[in-house]
Amino acid sequence: MPAGSPSSAQTFDVARIRRDFPILQRRVHGRPLVYLDNAATTQKPAAVVDRLARYYREENANIHRGVHALSVEATDAYDAARETVRRFLNAGDAREIVFVRGTTEAINLVAATWGRTHLGAGDEVVVTEMEHHSNIVPWQLACQAAGARLRVAPITDAGELRLDAFEQLLCPRTRVVAVNHVSNALGTVNPVKEIARRAHAHGAVVLVDGAQAVAHLPVDVRAIGCDFYAFSGHKVFGPTGVGALWGRAELLDAMPPYQGGGDMIRSVTFERTLYNELPYKFEAGTPNIAGAVGLASALDYVAAIGLDRIAAHEHELTSYGTDALSCIGGLRLTGTAPGKAGILAFVIDDIHPHDIGTILDRAGVAIRAGHHCCQPLMGRLGVPATARASLALYNTREDVDALAAALRDAKAVFA
Amino acid sequence: MSAELDDLYQEVILDHNRRPRNFRRLEGGQHAEGFNPLCGDRLTVYLQIDDEGRIGDVSFQGSGCAISKASASLMTDSVKGATVAEAARLFDRFQQMITGPADGPIDRLGKLEALAGVRRFPVRVKCASLAWHTLRAALEANEGMVTTE
Numbered sequence: 001m002p003a004g005s006p007s008s009a010q011t012f013d014v015a016r017i018r019r020d021f022p023i024l025q026r027r028v029h030g031r032p033l034v035y036l037d038n039a040a041t042t043q044k045p046a047a048v049v050d051r052l053a054r055y056y057r058e059e060n061a062n063i064h065r066g067v068h069a070l071s072v073e074a075t076d077a078y079d080a081a082r083e084t085v086r087r088f089l090n091a092g093d094a095r096e097i098v099f100v101r102g103t104t105e106a107i108n109l110v111a112a113t114w115g116r117t118h119l120g121a122g123d124e125v126v127v128t129e130m131e132h133h134s135n136i137v138p139w140q141l142a143c144q145a146a147g148a149r150l151r152v153a154p155i156t157d158a159g160e161l162r163l164d165a166f167e168q169l170l171c172p173r174t175r176v177v178a179v180n181h182v183s184n185a186l187g188t189v190n191p192v193k194e195i196a197r198r199a200h201a202h203g204a205v206v207l208v209d210g211a212q213a214v215a216h217l218p219v220d221v222r223a224i225g226c227d228f229y230a231f232s233g234h235k236v237f238g239p240t241g242v243g244a245l246w247g248r249a250e251l252l253d254a255m256p257p258y259q260g261g262g263d264m265i266r267s268v269t270f271e272r273t274l275y276n277e278l279p280y281k282f283e284a285g286t287p288n289i290a291g292a293v294g295l296a297s298a299l300d301y302v303a304a305i306g307l308d309r310i311a312a313h314e315h316e317l318t319s320y321g322t323d324a325l326s327c328i329g330g331l332r333l334t335g336t337a338p339g340k341a342g343i344l345a346f347v348i349d350d351i352h353p354h355d356i357g358t359i360l361d362r363a364g365v366a367i368r369a370g371h372h373c374c375q376p377l378m379g380r381l382g383v384p385a386t387a388r389a390s391l392a393l394y395n396t397r398e399d400v401d402a403l404a405a406a407l408r409d410a411k412a413v414f415a
Numbered sequence: 416m417s418a419e420l421d422d423l424y425q426e427v428i429l430d431h432n433r434r435p436r437n438f439r440r441l442e443g444g445q446h447a448e449g450f451n452p453l454c455g456d457r458l459t460v461y462l463q464i465d466d467e468g469r470i471g472d473v474s475f476q477g478s479g480c481a482i483s484k485a486s487a488s489l490m491t492d493s494v495k496g497a498t499v500a501e502a503a504r505l506f507d508r509f510q511q512m513i514t515g516p517a518d519g520p521i522d523r524l525g526k527l528e529a530l531a532g533v534r535r536f537p538v539r540v541k542c543a544s545l546a547w548h549t550l551r552a553a554l555e556a557n558e559g560m561v562t563t564e
Contacts, residue, residue, distance in 0.1 A: 350433075352454075352479065353454070413429070414424075
């Protein structure tokens with residue numbers, strides 16, 4: 001087992017996992033940090049921090065163009081990172097993995113390039129009411145450019161996609177269905193396999209926004225049967241500024257480049273440029289090499305623990321948290337879909353989420369308050385904002401207890 | 416609970432949050448809408464300027480956190496009867512108070528001093544100043560929306 005890898009013992013040893021994350025030792029406002037803002041970004045294990053440092057200390061060079069040893073080592077590390085992502089998503093071919101800045105860039109890449117060549121006047125793009133702005137706005141831009149129309153599949157009050165209503169939106173004009181795997185604001189786990197099956201029956205391609213899924217449940221893009229899958233490294237214990245897009249090779253091959261520049265070309269003259277093969281066609285310029293290498297170490301870390309075990313731990317903690325929060329008078333959970341991921345979003349009568357966030361912060365409890373980049377969803381729920389505690393593998397019952405205690409303090413202030 | 420939190424959420428603030436003063440619509444005057452995209456606070460400030468150039472009446476409506484609501488309520492109380500120039504000067508002094516050094520002296524601002532605790536919570540400055548930005552837009556009869564961004 002490589003140094004810094006977590007224990008593979010049968011029991012889920014949270015105390016040991018917590019020791020892998022140096023930041024969890026720090027104090028905030030004089031109190032132990034209780035980090036419950038994992039849907040915004042996750043903390044980094046020492047293995048990832050050390051890998052980034054080692055890359056810059058020992059391997060740093062530009063890739064794909066040097067004949068010297070360091071360039072070869074950096075290129076090897078970058079290529080190996082791509083293979084790690086392929087394995088993590090169970091994709092068929094590493095050529096189908098494009099490194100990007102994050103989920104947002106991945107979706108923009110598809111909306112811009114696939115959209116430019118496949119969306120026409122009168123065509124339709126289907127999203128859901130629970131999408132993050134990053135899975136809405138790129139499609140609005142693509143629709144505006146093409147004269148296409150954005151259709152929105154509704155959700156239930158519990159925060160589940162209404163599959164019947166979704167099905168009714170599908171028609172021969174539906175060109176793409178873009179849906180999140182896990183809702184960042186509700187925790188709902190969408191039935192992406194069933195969504196893909198129904199969308200394909202109408203000839204549409206399917207993009208899954210996996211930003212909130214990859215750190216919390218096993219992802220197998222071939223089992224899902226989607227056409228594109230996007231995620232961000234920083235939400236799965238990796239560095240910021242790097243993420244990946246997986247796409248079917250035949251679709252990526254047919255798409256025009258996203259950005260032009262170095263590395264994405266085979267040959268350039270002023271008259272004509274030949275583009276590079278996959279995936280380099282979509283990776284113009286020097287990529288985030290250190291980020292990709294760091295992301296691979298994060299995925300290795302997660303894989304060594306096992307996403308099934310992480311999911312089971314978080315599911316148990318979500319149930320515990322649901323019970324603990326439900327005991328607080330005037331608190332209402334937003335997002336109660338069965339089997340949801342570790343998102344505990346809520347509102348409390350007569351206390352604005354922003355005030356909750358400030359009071360919790362002084363107790364060392366980090367949560368997010370606001371619209372969570374889901375303004376249309378907030379409108380659907382009839383609230384201006386919610387407070388959101390989001391769990392990860394290193395969270396404990398003690399964290400949830402600290403959250404509940406701080407919420408009682410907030411209620412006392414506003415009593 | 417920390418002393419800083421007690422200072423931020425002191426009784427005057429909680430009272431104005433629970434029972435905001437001048438919380439109504441004013442017909443026939445000027446108004447402007449303010450929006451804080453960070454947290455979704457949204458309010459409208461209504462004004463009536465009398466013949467002498469004074470703020471004859473001022474009110475607000477909207478939704479937001481305790482700080483933004485209490486600040487709007489306290490603001491309406493303190494600018495009523497002021498000239499436009501006096502209200503602008505008060506905004507400047509208020510802004511200086513809530514963005515000043517955490518342990519510096521506090522200007523004499525009467526009831527508005529209740530919001531001095533915001534100095535220790537820099538991310539909440541926008542909440543406290545939203546009503547004032549909106550007031551300024553209303554004074555300029557700027558019908559478009561102002562934001563704190």
